Amino acid sequence: MMGPPGVGKGTQADLLGDYFQPCHLSTGDVFRAATYQSGPEHLSASMTAALDYMKRGMLAPDETVIDMIRERARCLACQHGFLLDGFPRSVAQAKALDAMLEGLCLRLDAVINYTLPTAQVVERLSGRRTCRGCKATFHVQGKPPKVENVCDHCEGELYQREDDYPEAIHTRLEEYKRSTAPLEAFYAGNGVLVTVSAEGAPEDIFQRTVDAVLSS
Ligand code: AMP
Secondary structure: OEOOOOOOHHHHHHHHHHHHOOEEEEHHHHHHHHHHHOOHHHOOHHHHHHHHHHHOOOOOOHHHHHHHHHHOHHHHHOOOOEEEEOOOOOHHHHHHHHHHHHHOOOOOOOEEEEEOOHHHHHHHHHOEEEEOOOOOEEEOOOEOOOEOOEOOOOOOEEEOOHHHOHHHHHHHHHHHHHHHOHHHHHHHHHOOEEEEEOOOOHHHHHHHHHHHHHOO
């Protein structure tokens, strides 16, 4: 899955996960789990550096992320396939993924490319609140929790991701344009790009996605 930050990839990954039952791998979630689960003394130098990039809204170095996927390559060979969320984000990462898939005699069925006007991306990101426990997302205006700062599902604490602060949002959108948008041409050339509008309600976007993937 690709698309600018805030486009709703995480929400769609959950819905698509229920439907297709793939192994779901989100590189952003792996980074965030490293931040909260291990103290700084347990992190490798490359992970510490990657988390610093993340806080500033910048992309982590390709080698760190590619190693992360390589360590989890068994997910790619899962019986019901895999759903990569937030990877690849650069042409170098896409080429590394191609090589890994070739080694496993697998191929990509579809690359889902979500699109949304920039003003809506900024609006979604700046109001987003995330649960520390189950990672569910809310929006201060569009989808507020029943109790302020408390997750409706697991009663976990809601927080604003550091990379959802205004200055980091700007950087993330620039990074997307610079590094990730060129992947559209890369995957269109491979014939696997499926572009889906991310406007509207999550259930509508999900239906659009399923229809587009199944007819691709
Ligand atoms: P996400 O939750 O997918 O928006 O990812 C959050 C942050 O993790 C990104 O802004 C990057 O700093 C880092 N990150 C996640 N996936 C990648 C990737 N494939 N390449 C580089 N950085 C990544």
